[in-house]
Amino acid sequence: MKDGVAPHFNPARPGAVIGCGLRGQNAGAVAALLDCLARGLPVHASLDGIRAAAPEPAPLLYCQSSGSGGRVKTIRRSHASWIASFEVNRAAFGLSDRDRYGVLGQMGHSLSLYAALEALHLGAGLAVLAGDGPRSQIRQLADLRITVLYATPTQLRRLLLAAEGALPAMSHIICGGGKLDQACQDGMAALCPNATIREFYGASETSFITIADAGTPGGSVGRAYPQVRIRIDEDGRIFVASPYLFDGYAEPDLLPVPRDGDYIRTGDIGWLDAAGHLFLRGRESRMVTVADRNLFLEDVEAAMMAVGAGACAAVAVPDLQRGHAVIAVVEGAEDDALAARLRRACRDALGDHAAPRRVVFVPSLPMLASDKPDLAALAGMFGTVP
Known part of the structure; x- marks a missing residue:
């Protein structure tokens, strides 16, 4: 926060939106997002599209969880919580306004929305390719010389099934939303020979928790993302504190996430090695007795x-x-x-x-x-x- 003013997402520079995937739902979502940025209004993103939320005292963002826990939840977070990680990624990964971002998923999903907002905030190019088949997405990634790709493991596997040739312009692949298996990682390394592949562990509620790269031991999801603190209790439950946490759920009937001071409980079980690498056992909700x-x-x-x-x-x-x-x-x-x-x-x-x-x-x-x-x-x- 500077001079008492809460940080807002930067409006996109002219010409930042690129690509031939901007049709129908994609075009409407991008137009609504740019309108929110230009008018300084809170962004409300869901599977129904993007719209401006009612003005509030602080710059806020609403997006939706994946629904993997059985119910899609509306996440309420400050602009500052994502802007902080945009700046970390700019410095740590060397991202800049010279990059071109590719988004494969609908922007109602938090990972895709995050990638789009990071691109626009940094002044980078943005191509939204949601809804296109993997062959079309591969072709556009090549033709547009996309350099940064945010994607889930499922999206990457679909690209590999359709891949022909290589994507030499790709510099950064940032994967989240599930475990990136070795076969998929090897395939993406061959498809994008000049790219650094990073897998992150996190959630809609927490944003980044850890980052794994080529130096991460097998089976680990990496070390703590900058400014993230990880604590494991005696039962292996993972708690996280960071500047990137959400403000709560918008639905009044949802119970708040369990907290312990500055830390929130992730719902995952795991352990840390002596070097600070986090290893996940799994979700508490997916542990069963046989x-x-x-x-x-x-x-x-x-x-x-x-x-x-x-x-x-x-x-x-x-x-x-x-x-x-x-x-x-x-x-x-x-x-x-x-x-x-x-x-x-x-x-x-x-x-x-x-x-x-x-x-x-x-x-x-x-x-x-x-x-x-x-x-x-x-x-x-x-x-x-x-």
Whole structure:
């Protein structure tokens, strides 16, 4: 804050918006965002589009969570909480007004909105390619010489399936919203040979928590992002304090996130090594008991992806004998050999209790608008195991 004035997002410079993806919903979202910036009004972004919120005493932003916890929540945060990280990224990653940003997802999703606002705030070029197929997105990334790409792992995997040639202009790939598996990371390194790939761990409520890069030990989500403090309690629960935290939920019926002083509870379980690298076990809400043993469903998914499952998810359903049973859902055609390989991989990596009771193949996984698997919808496909 300077001279008692709360920081606002900078309005975009003329010509900052580029690209041929600005049609229909994209064009409307970008126009509404630019109008909010020009008039200094709070931004309200949702899956229905972007609009100006009612003027408030402080510059505020409203965006939506991914809904991976079963309900989409409206996040209320100050402009300052994102501007602080824009400036960190400018200094730490060397971002500038000479860059050109590519956004693959709808701007109602917080990751895409963050990327768009960072580009406009820094005066960089911006191309919004949401809704286009991966072949079209690849072509536009190449033709527009995009240098900065914010994306989820699912979006990157789709690009790789459509990739032909390379994207030599790409300098920075910043991935969040899920675990970036090694095969996808290797594929993106080949597709973008001049890019630094960074994976961040965070949430709509916290923004950046850690950043991982090529020097990060395997299995870690990296060290604390600048000015972030991480604390782990005796049960492995992760608490975070930083300048980037949200102000709360807009919905009055939602309980506030648990706090301990300046720290908020992330809902994740993990541990820190002696060098400060954070390792995640999984979400508290995704830890289940199978045959009297605790199991994180994220571990099952990682074991399956390590042996070629591709797009997949693990869900747990009540089991009258063992507490829970694990069901693996895999995108693709029926494949008995792959199903057997997945069960064996989970058993070898995690133990007999982790082997999926069933492996179900589906034409496509149900997905949230944030490009994460819709776990609630998947769990609803199955009943209790007798």
